Amino acid sequence: MMSPLDRKLLRDLWRMKGQAIAIASVIATGVMLLVMMSGVVTSLSETRRAYYERNRLAHVFAPVKRAPLHVIRDLADLPGVTAAEGRVTGSALISLPSLELPLRATAVSLPDLGEPRLNAIHLTDGRQISHDKPDEIILLNSFARAHNLTPGDALSATMNGAKRTFRIVGLAQSPEYLYSVAPGEMISDDSRFGVIWMSQTALSAAYDMQGAFNEALLSLGPRTSLQEILDRVDMVLDPYGGLGAYGLKDQTSNRFISEEIVGMEGSSRVVPPIFLAVAAFLLNIVISRMVQSEREQIGLIKAFGYTNWEVGLHYFKFVLVIAIGGAVAGCLSGIALGRGMMSLYLTYYKFPILVFELDPASFVTAFLISILAASAGGLFVLRSVFALTPAVAMRPPAPDDYSRTGRFGALFESLLDQPSRMVLRRITRQPGRMLGALVGIACGMALSVSMISLLAGFDKTMNLTFSVMDRSDVTVTFTHALGQKAVHELQSLPGVLQVEPERSVSALLRNGLRSYRGSIEGLTDAPHLKRAIAKDLSPIALGDQGIVLSKALAKTLDITPGEMLTVEILEGRRPILKIPVANFAESLLGSPAYMRIDALNKVLKEPLRISTAYLRIDSNQADQIFKALKDRPNVAGVSLKSDARAALQKMMNTGAGSMRFVMVAIAAIITFGIVYNAARIAYAERLRDLASLRVMGFTRSEAAFVLLGELAVITLAALPLGSLMGYYLNYSIAEGFSTDLYQIPTIFSPASYGTAALAVLIAAFLSGWLVKRDIDRADLVSALKIRE
Structure with missing residues (x-):
C-alpha cells in the first residue's frame, strides 16, 4: 500500500512535470554522451583488437631499400620475435579511362603459395590470386566501390616507370588499411587512394626485387621490449639500407584510429560532467524553492508524527526520481546514438563489421554520477528541512528585510509605469534568487557559445589549411629525391x-x-x-x-x-x-x-x-598537365588540393566529425531547458501575486508583463556573463576534441556569440510564451487560496 508521502511525491511530480522533465533532460544529455562515447571507445578498441589478432597484424614494420630474403631468418632468430616475413611494397599510379588525373596507390606483395604469416587480408569479393598468373591482382574494396570496379574488370597502373594492365580477381579489406590514406597525406579519400595486392613473384619482377624484399614484418611475443627489438632490427638491416623500424603505434592507419579513440576518451571526460553540473545546479534551485513554498506542509507532516529523516527522504526521493529517470532516458538514447555513430565510423574506418558494444561500466558510472550530481544539488537544501520544527514551519516565514535596499527604484518612478517598477523592485529586493536564475541562463549561453565556436573552429581549420598554409593547386610527389632538373621540367609544362x-x-x-x-x-x-x-x-x-x-x-x-x-x-x-x-x-x-x-x-x-x-x-590546361605527369616514371602521385579539401569537408560533415552537429543540437536543447526551468520557477513563486494583480484589475498582459519582464531583464543580464563563461569553456571543449593529428583552434568569433545570444533569446521567448499561456489559464480562486 502506498504511503501518504509517496502519494504526495507523485502529485508533486505531476504538478512540476515541466521542470522535472527539463532537469531530467539535462541529466539524460550528460548520461547519453557518456554512454555513447564509452560505447564507441569500447567498440572501436575491441573490434580493432579482434581484427588485428584474426588477421595477424604485425607488431613491427621495418622498411629497407633492398635486403636478400635470407635476412628474414636473422630477424626471426631475434629474442622475442615469434614470426617474421619479408614482402615487397611500392608506389603505383592507377589510370582510369574516366579520369585524367592519375590516382595514387600502394602495391603490396602476397606469398605465392598460401596465406601470409602476417598482415593477412580479408577477401570480400572474388577469389585469391594465382601465383602463375602475374597479371592478377586483388584491389582494396573501398577504392573499387568508389569507382564501380568489380572482379573481372581490367585496371591499368604504372609501377616503377612501366605501365601495365591487370585483371582484378578479388576485392579485399586489410587491418593495415583501416584508415586508407596515401603516404604523406592526412585526409582519407576512397576515390583517390587504392591498394593493389599481387603475388610475390610478379611484384618482385615489377620493382626489380627478385630474391629480395624491401619491408620486413615481425610479430612479437608477450613481455617483449619493443624498443630493444627495434634497435636490433635496425642493426640487422642497416647494411642493406634500413630506413628505421617502427612499432604498430606509429603505423599510419593504426595511428589515426588510436587518435580517434584517445580523442573520444578525452571528450567523455570533459563534456558529460558539464551537463551533470548544470543539472545539479538546477535541482538545487528547484528543491530550494519547493521547500520554501511548502513550509506549512512540512510543519503539518512533522506534527502528524513523521520524523526528520522521513520528511527529508521524501524530498530526496523527488531528486532521485528525476535523476534515475534522466539516467534511464540517457542510457537508452546513448545506445541509439552510439549505434548511429557506428555507421558513420564504418565510412572512414574499413572494418568488415562494426557493432556498437555496450560498456557495462558506463551504465554503472552513469547512474552513480547522475545520482551523485542530483544529490549534490539537493542535499544542501534538505538541511533546512531538518531545521524546521512544526511550530516554526506552520507559521508564515518572517517577511524579508528590505530596509537596507533604500529607494533604489525612486529614481525611476517618473520614468517607469507601475508594472515596470514592480519588476525592478522584485529584482533589487531578492538579489539572491535573481542571481541563481541569472547564472542558470548564463550556463545555457556558455554551452551554446562553446558549441557554436567549435563549428567555427572546424571552419577555421579548413580555411587556414587550404587557403593560407597551402596556396597551391596541385601537389606532385616523386618516387625518390630528385635533382633541380625536375623543377625545370615541371616549369616547362604548358599551363x-x-x-x-x-x-x-x-x-x-x-x-x-x-x-x-x-x-x-x-x-x-x-x-x-x-x-x-x-x-x-x-x-x-x-x-x-x-x-x-x-x-x-x-x-x-x-x-x-x-x-x-x-x-x-x-x-x-x-x-x-x-x-x-x-x-x-x-x-x-x-x-x-x-x-x-x-x-x-x-x-x-x-x-x-x-x-x-x-x-x-592554369585550370583550362589541367587535363594536359595531368596527362603529362601520368606518363613520368619518377612521379609517385599527383593530388589536387580541391579534392583534399572536399574530402576533409565530407569527413567533417558526414563522418566522425559530424558529432559536433550533435553537440550543437544538444546545447540548443539544454539552453531551452535551462531558460524554461527558470521561467517555471518564477511562475510557481509568484502565482498568488499574479492572481492578486488580476483581481485588482490588471489585464492578462499587464500581469504577465510583471513576470516576463523579470525574465527578460535576467536573460539580457545573463548574456554577457554567459559569453565570458563560454569563452573559457571553449578552451576545454576544443582541447577534448583535439588530437596529435588534428587540432581544433579556440577562436573568438563575434558571429558565434551573436548566434548563441539569439538562441538564448529565442529560448526565452518560447519559455515566456508557454508560461504566459499558463498565466492566462490560471484559476484565480484556487491561486488566491494558497497561503504564504
Missing part, C-alpha cells in the same frame, strides 16, 4: 604557372624521453605556395639554421624555442643531428616540422634535392 619545391625526409624527433616519428619538410627561402605561418597568419622566415615546429609537435615533445632538438634522420646516411628550435608555427592538421630546404639538404649532404613539388596551374 604550369609556378613551381615550388620541397624536400621531405622521415625523421625521429627526440627531446629527452619524449619522441615523435614524423618528417621534416624543407621549404624554400621565401615560399609562396606552401608556408609555415605564425599566430598572426604571417609567414615565418626559415633561417639558415634551426627548425620550426608546429605547436602541437612542440607540446608533444615538451620543448621551447632555443632548446636543442635531437633529430634522427631515417633516410640515406641516417645522421643524428642536434638542431636548435627556432620558432613555433600554427598547424591544424598533423604535426609538421620545417627547415630551409638548402639547410636540410646540407645536413643530409645531398645538395639540390627535392621530393615534392607544389604547382599553381
